[in-house]
Amino acid sequence: MSGEHGGPAASIAAEVRHVETLLEQRGLVNSAELDTALQAFLARANPANGARVAARAWLDADFRARLLTDANESLADLGLSMGGGLQEQRLKVVQNTEDVHNVIVCTLCSCYPIALLGPSPTWYKSEAYRSRVVREPRAVLAEFGFALDPATAITVWDASAESRYLVLPRRPAGTENLDEHELAALVTRNGLIGVAAI
């Protein structure tokens, strides 16, 4: 880094503190309120939400059908919404099958179903992932240790500011006796992004 915001972590931490102090002095923000708002946001936007959606979809064919046609509306069944961010976003859920595997990305920046998955991991926002997953998805999946069957096609969904995607993974074999809660516990964030199998 160079320029006025450059330097090591200690330097940028001081710059952020400095700007926050200026804004506090102008009465625009309050540090205690910022902290409370952040904690509240993180408590309600996390990958457990996405896991609940997948588990319900595996168990309830009617819910799954509605989820795949009008995801925003069906989220209300679970007390969830896409309004957890700064603006309501359109959600499209894409279902993995034996023939097609889905992966999500935002090539332009970092668009992500944050209400259902929480803040995105650093690699999701990296230029490496954004540039490469649309050109060589199979190679990128392999870097995650995910060796997809060569016969399975890959569809990559590029999110935008208004439109977000979530992958519905395939239900693992041998889980016929698990209940919704137990199924949800199997679902990982990376599985809902599409860079891991469940």
Added chain:
Amino acid sequence: MSRINDVGGMQGFPEVGPQADEAPFHSDWEAHVFALNRALIGHGLYSLDEFRDAIERMPPARYLESSYYEKWFHAVTTLLVEKGVLTAAEVAGD
């Protein structure tokens, strides 16, 4: 015309690989930038689109060498100055 953020399909970037540390924020200042930005947009000082644009019009070299939340902080301070909330001198601590 595309800007530097439009990296889809661009070649030459390294392997991805999952990172061991996948906490939402790697340090406290990142969480502060995240919270600050939400509050400023919430107050209507600028919009989410203006924020995104302020990242995407960063000088290309600067964009590529900045971490994710460094880009955010750059955009927040850029907009605070452009909107007349703070002066560039104040942001720089002069």
